[in-house]
Amino acid sequence: MIRAIYPGSFDPVTLGHLDIIRRASQKVDELIVGVLNNGGKTPLFSIDERVSMLKEVTGGLSNVKILSFSGLLVDFARQTEATIVVRGLRAISDFEYELQMAQTNHKLNPQVDTMFLATSLQYSYLSSTIVKEVASFDGDISEFVPGTLVERVKEKVRERRDR
Numbered sequence: 309m310i311r312a313i314y315p316g317s318f319d320p321v322t323l324g325h326l327d328i329i330r331r332a333s334q335k336v337d338e339l340i341v342g343v344l345n346n347g348g349k350t351p352l353f354s355i356d357e358r359v360s361m362l363k364e365v366t367g368g369l370s371n372v373k374i375l376s377f378s379g380l381l382v383d384f385a386r387q388t389e390a391t392i393v394v395r396g397l398r399a400i401s402d403f404e405y406e407l408q409m410a411q412t413n414h415k416l417n418p419q420v421d422t423m424f425l426a427t428s429l430q431y432s433y434l435s436s437t438i439v440k441e442v443a444s445f446d447g448d449i450s451e452f453v454p455g456t457l458v459e460r461v462k463e464k465v466r467e468r469r470d471r
């Protein structure tokens with residue numbers, strides 16, 4: 309039984325994330341999408357909202373589970389008995405930080421190895437930060453996030469802007 313975790317902030321989940329979730333879930337028995345509940349950061353969406361959006365857009369994938377976690381990823385991996393961490397690599401600029409994280413995580417928990425998936429070309433520019441930036445200027449985000457989330461993201465960004 310191979311169980312992997314795909315960790316991230318998912319604030320909000322993008323089509324790039326969803327592409328990695330779909331592809332990674334085909335390579336393992338179970339894929340846990342681990343949504344970071346980090347008290348230090350102020351995300352646009354609450355942890356419950358991020359978990360609920362992910363559940364909605366991964367509904368058709370039977371071996372994908374959405375869970376939140378706080379603290380160290382390697383501790384979450386221990387709790388869930390996962391041995392693989394999946395991360396997407398968009399560009400060489402991602403690599404340095406990702407390598408450092410992968411090596412630190414392996415040092416902290418030698419049971420855990422990180423596997424990188426190359427982001428599909430059509431999403432190589434995409435990030436949650438870009439989505440929020442475009443939405444904050446009323447730009448079109450329909451090619452960035454799943455269709456069912458477009459209005460929710462725009463509304464949330466408007467709410468924050470008008471506060």
Ligand code: PNS
Nearest residue numbers: 315316317318344379380381382409412
């Ligand atoms: O979507 P992100 O923000 O790029 O994801 C980063 C994430 C959640 C993978 C990373 O910040 C993380 O694993 N945080 C939990 C704390 C931890 O274990 N840090 C890694 C030690 S180097």
